[in-house]
Amino acid sequence: MLEISNIEAAYGGVKALSGVSLLVKPGEFVSVVGPNGAGKTTLFKVIAGTVPNKAGQIRFGGRDLGRVPPHERPHLGIAHVPEGRQVFPNLTVEENLQMGAYTKAGRRDWKENFDYIVNLFPILKERRKQQAGTLSGGQQQMLAIGRGLASSPKLLMLDEPSMGLAPTVADSIFEAVVDIRAAKNVSVLLVEQRAVEALESCDRGYVIETGRVVLEGKQSELLSDDRVRQAYLGM
Numbered sequence: 001m002l003e004i005s006n007i008e009a010a011y012g013g014v015k016a017l018s019g020v021s022l023l024v025k026p027g028e029f030v031s032v033v034g035p036n037g038a039g040k041t042t043l044f045k046v047i048a049g050t051v052p053n054k055a056g057q058i059r060f061g062g063r064d065l066g067r068v069p070p071h072e073r074p075h076l077g078i079a080h081v082p083e084g085r086q087v088f089p090n091l092t093v094e095e096n097l098q099m100g101a102y103t104k105a106g107r108r109d110w111k112e113n114f115d116y117i118v119n120l121f122p123i124l125k126e127r128r129k130q131q132a133g134t135l136s137g138g139q140q141q142m143l144a145i146g147r148g149l150a151s152s153p154k155l156l157m158l159d160e161p162s163m164g165l166a167p168t169v170a171d172s173i174f175e176a177v178v179d180i181r182a183a184k185n186v187s188v189l190l191v192e193q194r195a196v197e198a199l200e201s202c203d204r205g206y207v208i209e210t211g212r213v214v215l216e217g218k219q220s221e222l223l224s225d226d227r228v229r230q231a232y233l234g235m
């Protein structure tokens with residue numbers, strides 16, 4: 001589904017990604033963990049096309065994304081739920097979801113997707129006429145995920161969905177992502193600083209440090225790896 005080979009990215013002279021390769025298979029849930037500033041957000045921006053890769057290649061569904069401008073990538077089935085949610089604060093909850101449904105597949109599946117989203121996050125149905133800016137952080141995160149789902153993606157990319165949320169709220173978000181993967185048969189690429197939750201939810205994971213993949217493996221391999229346990233799981 002998503003094949004990233006040896007990509008490099010930089011801001012001016014500052015390298016943010018060096019030779020990163022990563023794979024997401026159809027229906028797979030892949031987590032990327034790593035410390036602050038490791039390059040996780042940059043990786044997502046390169047996949048979304050908002051930061052260019054200076055080298056390497058990204059293929060999605062067999063297609064070279066280097067030839068696909070950023071605004072066309074959602075139409076191929078890539079949904080990017082950005083760090084910090086970035087919902088439209090002055091639009092209502094329902095209007096935010098409609099904004100996500102601008103792809104051809106999203107328009108086609110709107111009714112089904114809307115029903116699924118509000119069933120998964122009932123609070124969004126209750127508040128559907130309310131301005132998104134008045135929602136709590138957790139509710140805004142639910143809305144941001146719902147907006148991504150409304151595009152009927154094949155790949156859902158979630159950038160630090162737990163950021164700034166209380167642990168119980170964050171847990172409910174992780175549970176929702178597991179449900180989404182099962183119910184919507186979508187691949188998930190999750191970037192998180194909360195490594196325990198991210199690794200426990202996924203099939204496979206990558207550890208990124210200073211712009212490089214330093215470790216990759218199946219969920220069970222990473223959770224039992226001494227380096228991961230010491231650096232990320234606090235054991």
Ligand code: ATP
Pocket residue numbers: 011014015016034035036037038039040041042043083193
């Ligand atoms: P965080 O968890 O803090 O979001 P991250 O792993 O997502 O961290 P990135 O945001 O991708 O890391 O940043 C990778 C590197 O690139 C860091 O050294 C950061 O300071 C630098 N960087 C990120 N965005 C910019 C920018 N717009 N201009 C210059 N440098 C940047």
